[in-house]
Amino acid sequence: MDLDYSDAEQAFRHEVRDFIRMHLPATLREKVLNFKRLTREDLLSWHRTLHTRGWSGPSWPAAYGGPGWSAIEQHIFDEECSAAGAPPLVAFSVRMVAPVLMAYGSPAQQQYFLPRILSGEHWWCQGYSEPDAGSDLASLKTRAERRGEVYVVNGQKTWNTLGQFADWIFCLVRTSTEGRPQQGISFLLIDMKTPGITVRPIALIDGEHEVNEIWFDNVEVPVGNRVGEENKGWTYAKYLLTHERVNIAQLGSSKRELRALKNVAARVLSGGRSLINDARFRDRIAEVEIDLLALEYTVLRVLSVESAGRDPGPVSSVLKIRGAEIQQRLSELKMQALGSLALPSIPEALEAGWQGEPNAAAWWGAFSGRYFNLRKTTIYSGSNEIQRNIIAQHMLGL
Amino acid sequence: MNFDLNADQLALQESLQRFLAGEYDFERRRKILRSPLGCSEEIWAALAEQGALAIGLPEAYGGFGGPVEAMLVMEEIGKSLVLEPFMSTVVLCGALLAECGNERQQKEVFAGITSGKRRLALGHYEEASRYELELVETTARTAADHYVLNGAKSVVLDGAVAHQFIVSARLQPEGRLVLLLLDAGTPGVEIIAYRTQDGRNAADLRLRDASVPGANLLGSASDPARGSLPAIRRALDRALAALCAEAVGAMEALNAATLEYLKSRRQFGQPIGRFQALQHRMADMFIYATQARSMSLLATGRCAMAEDAPRRNAVSAAKAFIGKAARFVGQEAVQLHGGMGMADELPVSHYFKRLTMINATFGDVDHHVTQVSDAIRVTGIEAQP
Numbered sequence: 001m002d003l004d005y006s007d008a009e010q011a012f013r014h015e016v017r018d019f020i021r022m023h024l025p026a027t028l029r030e031k032v033l034n035f036k037r038l039t040r041e042d043l044l045s046w047h048r049t050l051h052t053r054g055w056s057g058p059s060w061p062a063a064y065g066g067p068g069w070s071a072i073e074q075h076i077f078d079e080e081c082s083a084a085g086a087p088p089l090v091a092f093s094v095r096m097v098a099p100v101l102m103a104y105g106s107p108a109q110q111q112y113f114l115p116r117i118l119s120g121e122h123w124w125c126q127g128y129s130e131p132d133a134g135s136d137l138a139s140l141k142t143r144a145e146r147r148g149e150v151y152v153v154n155g156q157k158t159w160n161t162l163g164q165f166a167d168w169i170f171c172l173v174r175t176s177t178e179g180r181p182q183q184g185i186s187f188l189l190i191d192m193k194t195p196g197i198t199v200r201p202i203a204l205i206d207g208e209h210e211v212n213e214i215w216f217d218n219v220e221v222p223v224g225n226r227v228g229e230e231n232k233g234w235t236y237a238k239y240l241l242t243h244e245r246v247n248i249a250q251l252g253s254s255k256r257e258l259r260a261l262k263n264v265a266a267r268v269l270s271g272g273r274s275l276i277n278d279a280r281f282r283d284r285i286a287e288v289e290i291d292l293l294a295l296e297y298t299v300l301r302v303l304s305v306e307s308a309g310r311d312p313g314p315v316s317s318v319l320k321i322r323g324a325e326i327q328q329r330l331s332e333l334k335m336q337a338l339g340s341l342a343l344p345s346i347p348e349a350l351e352a353g354w355q356g357e358p359n360a361a362a363w364w365g366a367f368s369g370r371y372f373n374l375r376k377t378t379i380y381s382g383s384n385e386i387q388r389n390i391i392a393q394h395m396l397g398l
Numbered sequence: 399m400n401f402d403l404n405a406d407q408l409a410l411q412e413s414l415q416r417f418l419a420g421e422y423d424f425e426r427r428r429k430i431l432r433s434p435l436g437c438s439e440e441i442w443a444a445l446a447e448q449g450a451l452a453i454g455l456p457e458a459y460g461g462f463g464g465p466v467e468a469m470l471v472m473e474e475i476g477k478s479l480v481l482e483p484f485m486s487t488v489v490l491c492g493a494l495l496a497e498c499g500n501e502r503q504q505k506e507v508f509a510g511i512t513s514g515k516r517r518l519a520l521g522h523y524e525e526a527s528r529y530e531l532e533l534v535e536t537t538a539r540t541a542a543d544h545y546v547l548n549g550a551k552s553v554v555l556d557g558a559v560a561h562q563f564i565v566s567a568r569l570q571p572e573g574r575l576v577l578l579l580l581d582a583g584t585p586g587v588e589i590i591a592y593r594t595q596d597g598r599n600a601a602d603l604r605l606r607d608a609s610v611p612g613a614n615l616l617g618s619a620s621d622p623a624r625g626s627l628p629a630i631r632r633a634l635d636r637a638l639a640a641l642c643a644e645a646v647g648a649m650e651a652l653n654a655a656t657l658e659y660l661k662s663r664r665q666f667g668q669p670i671g672r673f674q675a676l677q678h679r680m681a682d683m684f685i686y687a688t689q690a691r692s693m694s695l696l697a698t699g700r701c702a703m704a705e706d707a708p709r710r711n712a713v714s715a716a717k718a719f720i721g722k723a724a725r726f727v728g729q730e731a732v733q734l735h736g737g738m739g740m741a742d743e744l745p746v747s748h749y750f751k752r753l754t755m756i757n758a759t760f761g762d763v764d765h766h767v768t769q770v771s772d773a774i775r776v777t778g779i780e781a782q783p
Contacts, residue, residue, distance in 0.1 A: 289774070294690075304401050391685070396680060
């Protein structure tokens with residue numbers, strides 16, 4: 001047993017850290033660390049920078065143009081990127097559709113799409129949820145009817161993340177109503193420029209435009225854009241859900257947020273003294289720090305099993321539940337630290353470089369919105385209740 | 399980064415599991431529990447024969463292994479609810495003697511421990527100290543070639559079965575904290591023995607002019623100003639890691655028993671494990687136990703570190719988390735068992751009681767959260783990005 005990173009892993013950490021220090025622009029880093037609005041170009045410019053180094057697909061094997069890192073190296077990369085305030089990679093492209101293409105895509109699909117994901121030419125979004133298919137995803141109704149060499153797609157997707165930026169969407173669509181609902185679903189790749197697609201923003205709890213409704217009105221999709229077999233899409237979607245076991249814990253960003261929380265508590269004054277001197281508040285930080293440590297060592301156990309080439313089993317639900325709860329608690333404590341300074345809502349303060357009044361809002365303006373926004377973490381990617389169902393059924397046999 | 403056991407450790411684990419499966423079922427434990435001693439000379443001798451009582455002790459005295467091996471023993475102790483004083487004798491007093499004992503003391507006491515002939519207990523906490531290690535009011539004064547002890551020690555774990563104690567006292571007149579080896583039969587030592595809630599034993603010690611030979615003073619002469627407190631902290635960190643491992647063994651066994659009950663107990667015409675209200679509680683118990691194991695590994699990996707701050711932070715974080723997990727798993731297991739969870743007849747209530755007592759031993763959740771919290775003020779603050 002050895003709880004420490006090896007010398008080679010430490011050297012790798014420094015290599016990543018040095019690269020980020022040299023190449024991440026200070027303006028972008030400030031935006032990320034202070035939760036300012038990020039543009040499409042903000043996110044893509046960092047993606048392209050990583051691509052020049054061969055790091056834009058950190059979880060990809062070398063055969064597909066990735067760096068071929070071990071699970072531990074991927075984790076180190078994620079920690080360093082998060083700690084340094086690098087923008088996240090577009091997960092739907094790099095971490096979601098790409099592994100499905102590698103596992104089930106045709107050679108033509110792999111050769112066309114994978115290099116364009118790596119380079120950042122294609123931004124992908126996801127078409128899964130529908131108004132009547134949330135937790136019960138398999139009941140989805142968006143239809144794809146085969147007419148010769150195309151599918152004609154009709155229906156509505158919702159809770160689509162950043163579709164306003166996307167070039168392509170991967171969708172679960174119904175190609176059959178026979179048998180169990182899971183048996184009639186196919187996995188389609190659809191060009192967002194195809195006629196008949198309408199993207200409408202959904203205003204969220206924090207007033208920001210993060211998610212959309214997408215309408216499909218007789219959208220024609222070449223049959224060659226179906227992944228794998230017709231009516232086997234559910235299998236591919238499930239593969240996708242279990243493929244990214246560890247990233248779902250959001251460990252790197254929560255570790256950064258814990259440090260940020262301590263800084264906020266040190267900076268905020270309470271009765272003229274730093275809030276960090278208030279034992280009751282500090283104990284709350286300690287409690288979440290302890291829970292984050294428990295998450296971290298659970299992640300590390302999974303990574304060490306994966307790095308040794310063994311299967312850690314279906315642990316992603318455990319990591320999702322606890323990772324989501326911790327993200328929420330950290331954002332809640334950050335808001336709570338502000339006291340009544342958490343009340344003002346100043347949307348302009350979310351723009352980088354904003355210099356208005358009250359001027360402290362340039363610093364804390366995003367905290368409350370972030371708290372409201374992160375209520376999503378226990379709802380998305382399979383709600384925490386669904387994750388408990390999965391644990392009960394698949395791990396405990398209940 | 400590697401959480402795997404090596405071949406020797408796997409063999410140790412397997413031999414302990416085989417031994418306890420054969421010799422320590424719940425009925426056997428019940429008999430031992432009801433015996434006057436409350437633990438078993440036979441089991442203790444068998445553990446000595448397997449070498450388990452030499453774990454973590456210096457190799458010069460026949461010892462082998464360290465925190466990982468102690469963790470393996472403690473997990474099995476937790477699983478089978480073993481009543482033997484392994485943590486007190488081998489882990490806690492073993493670590494104190496290894497750090498503070500001189501050659502003669504080590505030779506004699508370690509021979510007694512490894513052969514299974516001598517059980518030890520630490521008498522440090524007092525009634526007014528709760529979990530605060532610095533508050534010691536027991537005094538030692540020098541008289542010719544002796545030390546004379548006066549004071550009282552409270553809830554000395556395994557104190558009812560100890561042949562010898564390590565007791566802490568303030569050396570008069572300067573008040574430096576010292577440790578002394580004290581034989582149970584020493585005149586002036588009154589041992590008020592009792593059982594604890596989990597069926598184990600403890601004792602209060604009353605020391606009234608108890609005379610200890612000067613040769614029984616343990617070390618720390620090299621750094622007289624600091625006294626023995628740092629050594630006590632280090633030994634307790636090993637003991638805390640051991641308790642974390644015991645709790646993990648107990649939680650996993652309790653979860654397995656509860657899961658089995660959910661599958662077999664039928665109400666409303668179906669196994670009660672079909673009900674989502676119970677499934678989600680069982681899922682949470684499972685999550686807690688999974689993470690508790692991670693924290694036990696962290697405590698095990700860090701509890702022997704020389705550097706104080708990271709060692710104490712890791713151990714306190716682990717004990718705080720595992721205390722919370724143990725409370726949750728214990729209470730939920732009783733609830734999911736319904737009336738059967740209240741019965742003495744099933745292991746459930748015994749696991750619950752042991753987990754509860756572990757939580758109250760050497761610092762509860764609040765105490766260890768406070769340790770982590772106070773360290774934030776000192777080390778956690780960085781410059782603004």
